[in-house]
Amino acid sequence: MSKKTGVLLLLLILISLFFNIVSFVNISNISLDKEAIESSYDSLLSEVQSLKKEISRLTEDNEVLRRNISYAQQMSDINSSIIKEQVKLIDLKKDWRFLRDNELFPIYDANEESNEKEVIFYTSFPKTLKLNEKLRGIGNKLSQYCFNGLPIELEYIKDIEGKKVAVINLRESYINEGLDIEDKVGYTWLDDYFQGSTGGMQTYIRLVETFLQRDYKGEWIDGVEFLYEGSKINYEHIEGLSEIIYR
Structure with a gap:
């Protein structure tokens, strides 16, 4: 093998090694980015689940509040009706x-x-x-x-x-x-x-x-x-x- 051929072969080996190193680094970065994304996704998913539970709790609280308001209004209407009806009947008993x-x-x-x-x-x-x-x-x-x-x-x-x-x-x-x-x-x-x-x-x-x-x-x-x-x-x-x- 001539000296020139040996130099070219060494150069090719170095170039190949360089590209292998670059590829490894890129793959490692991709792997690291994927792990970071998965970690962020899990964190967001957990937060979404917590928010859903809070929304459900607030919805239930609002329903109870709505029913309380409705009940209070109903009782107010009933009491008002009782008074009016009894006053009317007192007069009608004489008619x-x-x-x-x-x-x-x-x-x-x-x-x-x-x-x-x-x-x-x-x-x-x-x-x-x-x-x-x-x-x-x-x-x-x-x-x-x-x-x-x-x-x-x-x-x-x-x-x-x-x-x-x-x-x-x-x-x-x-x-x-x-x-x-x-x-x-x-x-x-x-x-x-x-x-x-x-x-x-x-x-x-x-x-x-x-x-x-x-x-x-x-x-x-x-x-x-x-x-x-x-x-x-x-x-x-x-x-x-x-x-x-x-x-």
């Missing part, structure tokens, strides 16, 4: 033309000292109204006047050995559907009207005496049966509501 076509029905509560029933409000219905419509009306008025708007619904009237028995379903407020117990808005049957001896007695008298209307002489039901959310009631302080109560 023979009104009494000719309408009937007054008392809504009862329990006396705080004696636990005896006493009239606290009145409601009225046209005499031509059907029995089931009157019962639905009484349920609505009881709900508004005595149970902070909790639904009281007539399911049906059944016949038991020739006696008419109204089946009444006590339901929790629609405004609480889908909410956890700790987020519930306003009053509930379980927490506010099925608890305590005194509270249970008040609930019993309000419901039973108002629906039975024992002093009413016209066509009426013979008995009443109460359900809670469609099922038989079985709670300590309102045991009396677990069976059919007759007039």
Whole structure:
């Protein structure tokens, strides 16, 4: 091999080595850049997940707040309606033309000292109204006047050995559907009207005496049966509501 050929061969080897080194450096840089990108991506993904959780929490808080506002407005409207209606009925009780076509029905509560029933409000219905419509009306008025708007619904009237028995379903407020117990808005049957001896007695008298209307002489039901959310009631302080109560 000539000296010139050897120099050229050495030069080619050096050039090849140079390009190999450059390629290695570039590949290393690419690898390092990829690792940095992956690290940044993971960090951003974690932050996005945290933000999603916070958005979800705020959305739930806003929903609870919205329901609270809605409930407060509903209660305000109910109380305003009660006052106006009772003032109107006080005047109409003296009007023979009104009494000719309408009937007054008392809504009862329990006396705080004696636990005896006493009239606290009145409601009225046209005499031509059907029995089931009157019962639905009484349920609505009881709900508004005595149970902070909790639904009281007539399911049906059944016949038991020739006696008419109204089946009444006590339901929790629609405004609480889908909410956890700790987020519930306003009053509930379980927490506010099925608890305590005194509270249970008040609930019993309000419901039973108002629906039975024992002093009413016209066509009426013979008995009443109460359900809670469609099922038989079985709670300590309102045991009396677990069976059919007759007039």
